Amino acid sequence: MARAATTSDAFNAVAEPRRRDxxxxxxxxxxxxxxxxxxxxxxxxxxxxxxxxxxxxGLVEVRREGRQMLYKVNAIAIRPxxxxxxxxxxLWKHQLLRIKERAEANAAPKQ
Amino acid sequence: MARAATTSDAFNAVAEPRRRDxxxxxxxxxxxxxxxxxxxxxxxxxxxxxxxxxxxxGLVEVRREGRQMLYKVNAIAIRPxxxxxxxxxxLWKHQLLRIKERAEANAAPKQ
DNA sequence: TTGACATATTCCTATATGGGAATATATTAA
DNA sequence: TTAATATATTCCCATATAGGAATATGTCAA
Numbered sequence: 001m002a003r004a005a006t007t008s009d010a011f012n013a014v015a016e017p018r019r020r021d022x023x024x025x026x027x028x029x030x031x032x033x034x035x036x037x038x039x040x041x042x043x044x045x046x047x048x049x050x051x052x053x054x055x056x057x058g059l060v061e062v063r064r065e066g067r068q069m070l071y072k073v074n075a076i077a078i079r080p081x082x083x084x085x086x087x088x089x090x091l092w093k094h095q096l097l098r099i100k101e102r103a104e105a106n107a108a109p110k111q
Numbered sequence: 112m113a114r115a116a117t118t119s120d121a122f123n124a125v126a127e128p129r130r131r132d133x134x135x136x137x138x139x140x141x142x143x144x145x146x147x148x149x150x151x152x153x154x155x156x157x158x159x160x161x162x163x164x165x166x167x168x169g170l171v172e173v174r175r176e177g178r179q180m181l182y183k184v185n186a187i188a189i190r191p192x193x194x195x196x197x198x199x200x201x202l203w204k205h206q207l208l209r210i211k212e213r214a215e216a217n218a219a220p221k222q
Numbered sequence: 223t224t225g226a227c228a229t230a231t232t233c234c235t236a237t238a239t240g241g242g243a244a245t246a247t248a249t250t251a252a
Numbered sequence: 253t254t255a256a257t258a259t260a261t262t263c264c265c266a267t268a269t270a271g272g273a274a275t276a277t278g279t280c281a282a
Contacts, residue, residue, distance in 0.1 A: 001270045002237035003114065004127065015126040016115065016240080020195065027199060033259055046241065048260050067249050067258045075202035082196035084131065088138060089193065091186035113267035114239045127270080144229055157271060159230050178228045178279050 007056035019050050030072040118167035130161050141183040
């Protein structure tokens, strides 16, 4: 079996850094494909393909306006990712606390 | 060019659902490979391979104890994912608020 | 040393890319 | 209609899987 399709879920879709770049860019506001092409400095076909993947998992929405297609983020689709990561938040906070404690113990060693 | 390696970063590593399962399981406590095999109901070689990927991006740490290899989560490595997703939190909260407002407007339509 | 147990690695294969190049489609303007 | 603009799709290819099967490696017990 190969890797799961990039369109299988948000996790697979955002594994590609260029797609995260596009989402970051769209977070500011709705944009046309050519605006994305210019901003990302990618080939137009690449952008269209990435947008299709993002649309496939519901991470972006589109509407036509004349000849242009305007894409915007559907932020709710990013939530599952955030929530999954959140389940580890308690663990890393604990980890950071211990790191901090060690640093302080080293800064002021027992006499 | 093919997709980026699963070992290129945490985003690619956790795109695979079985690896998220393993991380979820390890979140509770350190576990040996065979404990993971039993809990996940996966073949041992598969588990070892997934663990290698997770280790490659620093998502898990290992130590040997006799014949066993004990794996645990390195939660800090999940933080970049959480922080990236967090940048969209404002957007989806806004989205949810509008959804709620619409629902309320429908429930109590103007007379 | 030998055997048993725990884990890792290798080999194989079907599948899914992501980018580049070329082309198709859709929409508006002349 | 024809041309121009905006975007999407197709084709090709090198690459990276993930799982199954078989095997190798490492460690402990007798």
